Amino acid sequence: xxRTVIFKILLGLYFVLWSPILLIGLISKPLNRxxxxxxxxxxxxxxxxxxxxxxxxxxxxxxxxxxPVAPNGNIRLDGKSIIAAKHMSILEIAVLSTHVPNSFxxxxxxxxxxxxYGWAFWRMGLQPVNRARGATNMKKLTHxxxxxxxxxxxxxIFPEGTRxxxxxxxxxxxxxxxxxxxxxxxxxxxxxxxxxxxxxxGKMRSGTAHIWFEPMLPCNASLDEISEAINRHSA
Numbered sequence: 443x444x445r446t447v448i449f450k451i452l453l454g455l456y457f458v459l460w461s462p463i464l465l466i467g468l469i470s471k472p473l474n475r476x477x478x479x480x481x482x483x484x485x486x487x488x489x490x491x492x493x494x495x496x497x498x499x500x501x502x503x504x505x506x507x508x509x510p511v512a513p514n515g516n517i518r519l520d521g522k523s524i525i526a527a528k529h530m531s532i533l534e535i536a537v538l539s540t541h542v543p544n545s546f547x548x549x550x551x552x553x554x555x556x557x558x559y560g561w562a563f564w565r566m567g568l569q570p571v572n573r574a575r576g577a578t579n580m581k582k583l584t585h586x587x588x589x590x591x592x593x594x595x596x597x598x599i600f601p602e603g604t605r606x607x608x609x610x611x612x613x614x615x616x617x618x619x620x621x622x623x624x625x626x627x628x629x630x631x632x633x634x635x636x637x638x639x640x641x642x643x644g645k646m647r648s649g650t651a652h653i654w655f656e657p658m659l660p661c662n663a664s665l666d667e668i669s670e671a672i673n674r675h676s677a
Contacts, residue, residue: 443645445492445493445494445646445648446493446644446645446646448492449488449489449492449493449646452488452492453485453488456484456485456488457481457559460477460481460484461558461559463477463481464477464478464481464558464559464561464562465558467562467565468561468562468565471565471566471567474562474565474566475566475567477562478539478562478563478566479539479540482535482536482539482540483536483540485532485533485536486533486536486537486540489533489640493639493640493646493648494648494649495533495639495640495646495647495648495649495650495651496649496650496651497533497537497636497650497651497652497653498650498651498652498653499537499541499652499653499655500652500653500654500655500675501655502655502656502657502658522591522596522627523596523627523628523629523630523658524597524599524618524621524622524625524627524628524629524630525538525542525545525596525597525598525599525630525632526599526600526601526614526618526629526630526631526632526668526672527598527599527600527631527632527633527634527672528600528602528606528632528633528634528672528673528676529600529602529604529605529606530605530606530607530608530634530635530636530637530640530641530642530676530677531605531636531637531639531640531641531642532640533634533636533639533640533651534632534634534636534651534653535547537653538598538632538653539598542596542598543596544594544595544596545595545596545597545598546566546567546568546569546590546595546596546597546598547568547569547597547598547599547600548568548569548570548571548583548587548597548598548599549563549568549569549570549571550570550571551570551571551572553568553570554568554570567590567595569583569586569587569590571583571617580617580620583617583621584620584621584624584625587621587625588624588625591625591627597621597627599618599621601614601615601617601618601668601672602614602615603615605637605642606637607637607641607642608635608637608638608641608677609677611669611673613665613669614665614668614669614672616665618665618668619665622661622662622663623661623662625661626661627661628658628659628660628661629658629659629660629661629663629668630655630656630658630659631655631656631659631668631671631672631674632653632654632655632656632672633653633654633656633671633672633673633674633675633676634651634652634653634654634676634677635651635652635675635676635677636651636652636653636677637677638651638677639651652675654674654675654676656671656672656674656675657671659671
């Protein structure tokens with residue numbers, strides 16, 4: 443528990459020290475993105491050095507028994523997809539944001555109200571959503587997301603809508619299906635066991651967290667199919 447307390451104190455100080463740097467970054471969108479991603483990389487370094495938490499990324503096989511997988515309708519020519527990830531900690535946010543090029547997240551609009559960091563998230567192009575607005579908001583959200591994707595960005599969404607505890611399977615929100623259907627984008631499920639090492643509350647544990655990119659699913663996949671893929675290797 444001592445290591446957990448020390449890490450959280452240092453993490454808080456780290457975020458405070460990065461605040462003026464992020465303020466400077468607001469003058470330029472590319473500079474802002476660079477500073478935010480550098481901050482995320484620093485979180486991963488701090489987690490490794492202080493909390494003893496490393497990570498490994500697993501990708502689905504591209505060949506089966508030496509034979510290339512046959513092309514199918516799941517793969518778009520432009521390589522675009524909706525990355526639907528399990529959310530258990532800050533760790534997978536930092537990993538995905540630093541390893542998926544030109545990525546953006548759909549986030550609760552309240553996160554943009556955080557001083558400095560919220561402004562940096564807005565400048566970076568993260569997409570806020572007002573969950574209370576229902577179907578009307580989904581149409582506006584789809585239009586905004588489509589524009590970002592056409593600009594070459596990659597969408598990452600946490601379809602459970604909240605952080606899960608190890609062993610907890612939270613029903614997926616239907617907004618993921620709406621976006622996939624409207625944008626005709628396949629879904630790339632991502633699982634993780636990061637919550638075992640960096641839980642929402644309580645003691646952190648040293649070890650190696652895993653991020654699993656699962657085989658892609660078509661845009662008309664069911665919530666049960668997507669949930670099964672996301673939780674296939676997750677804690």
